[in-house]
Amino acid sequence: MKFAILVNEGPFNHQASDSAYQFVKAALAKGHQIFRVFFYYDGVYNASKLSEPPTDDRNVVANWGKLAEEHKLDLVVCVAAALRRGIKDENLAPGFRISGLGQLIEAGIQADRLVTFGD
Amino acid sequence: MKFAILVNEGPFNHQASDSAYQFVKAALAKGHQIFRVFFYYDGVYNASKLSEPPTDDRNVVANWGKLAEEHKLDLVVCVAAALRRGIKDENLAPGFRISGLGQLIEAGIQADRLVTFGD
């Protein structure tokens, strides 16, 4: 089945991004396809390449990037939400791309299910 | 009277930073002193110089910077919270400085009142 994922909260402050990551890993392990992971609202902060968590904690941003590389995931950051919050190409982490909200609507249309994490 | 201000939520997603800004302006207008404004948790995002809100909306980051310049405010961003969330000297907005949590405790000790905005 084709899943689309929406992540609405930033890293560390909320667990939403962690839960979405675990969900995506479990879906891939079951042979499902991830059509796209879209980052909206504060979720755009997950794409900051400057994020540097303590070394004894998980690295949310890097984990998304690695997963994207391994599984050719399409990680899309909403441009309007990102501009407000100071996420731009110059601080965008590897594995993410910035695009319009149309990418979320398209994911809703193309995927069999849209699963949202966080508010 | 000497006030210390703590801002715990990022710009735009929550009103906390806006309310803190209005409170600080009102306190200054009454002749009070602002000992320090400290940004913690997601509040550190208020210091991103890359933030670019729509031109018909308020610019939270720039407003803090301007107010700081006019009134010689000490705007301090918590280094630990900021590192996790990708706020560093390279994307720090004018008027802010990055320092340790000790600056918050010191503000609590030195100021007559600590007023917190957001969670």
Add this chain to the structure above:
Amino acid sequence: MSLLHTVSKSPFERTNLQSCLKLATPGSAILLYEDAVIGAMQGTALADLVADAAKSCKLHVLGPDLAARGLDASKVLPGIAVVDYAGFVDLAEQASAVQAWC
């Protein structure tokens, strides 16, 4: 001197106001602002709870946040004072400390 308790989140969405009312002692000041201002209005499902609190605590609501939400300052519950940001500053000044329930 007693505490100023501030509440910013909607009492319909979160339990912050309810927690505040459990720990605010008689004579304390309480300020509702941001999304919490709906709690100050007449005719809501929470009006009895808040009106009751106004008997033992000094309740206030931030006018600018009422206006932003199109809520009529003349329809706040009796016993609740409408203040502006300057009034918020005064409340903080008059309190022994400020406790933010967010």
Add this chain to the structure above:
Amino acid sequence: MSLLHTVSKSPFERTNLQSCLKLATPGSAILLYEDAVIGAMQGTALADLVADAAKSCKLHVLGPDLAARGLDASKVLPGIAVVDYAGFVDLAEQASAVQAWC
């Protein structure tokens, strides 16, 4: 097919679960995860509300979030199934759509 409703915020802190229960139709699936898992436990002040919901909806709770919080999976309310992330995926697959109350 019916909806999967997901709830991640604590029912003691926010009203999301209560809103979910008002709009979830009989036969729908509900998954409690993250801070919402406390709602699945026996002996809480919300246990009656949740046990009641489990009679008309298919309730689930995420095991990894119980374990993280030191909550014993053997003490969840009767009628609530404990699932892992793979089970979460299955629930989403089996639903007609997923409604996140956050």
Add this chain to the structure above:
Amino acid sequence: MEEDMEAGVVKKFMYVNRKQPYGTVYALEVLEMVLISAAFDQDVHLVFTDDGVLQLKKGMDTAAIGMKNFSKTYRALEGYDIEKLYVDQESLDERGLSEDDLLVDVQVVSRAEMAKLMDDMDVILTA
């Protein structure tokens, strides 16, 4: 209406608004989503429930909080052929509001009717 951009795929999208305006950005950023889905010619349903009913309150004046009043956008939705707006009576009642307090025409439904409508959707986006 323009031709469908997705070769005829029209899904039932529902946007569930549960939060007040201004205290958080959700109301504004949901509107941005809604306008885009109109461009994709999807079957858009807007629901206002819980504190979300306050997004439609008449008479907002944001001057003193220094934020932009975006409530006019709800009036503009008709121009994008977004006409399916639902509010539940219970959420209005709990907040001491009535249909007359709202700045746009909506269908006022019971929570039971809203639940049925929701069950019928293909994609639900909530904030």
Add this chain to the structure above:
Amino acid sequence: MEEDMEAGVVKKFMYVNRKQPYGTVYALEVLEMVLISAAFDQDVHLVFTDDGVLQLKKGMDTAAIGMKNFSKTYRALEGYDIEKLYVDQESLDERGLSEDDLLVDVQVVSRAEMAKLMDDMDVILTA
């Protein structure tokens, strides 16, 4: 204890923990604040109320959610002379918990006692 860094100014600081661990970062970042205030030799009071009582639950295992288990830190507080920990009975009761479920020694008080304690503070930091 070291000499006071602020020329003898010792204030009563209270940290009010109202949230669960892991679902949000607050519990962890409050601990960071608490440890720093110990370095400033302040009179530190830690309160756990509402969902905050869950921060002290025994037996956490975070392996499956991929996050760091920081509950050991509460055990280390004693080493920093932070010994005033309060939990209110009502919050425990509501969540079906008892003092035996907690991984550190605390004073269990009523909400009324906690309210009195709070009224006496100079600086209150809540999350």
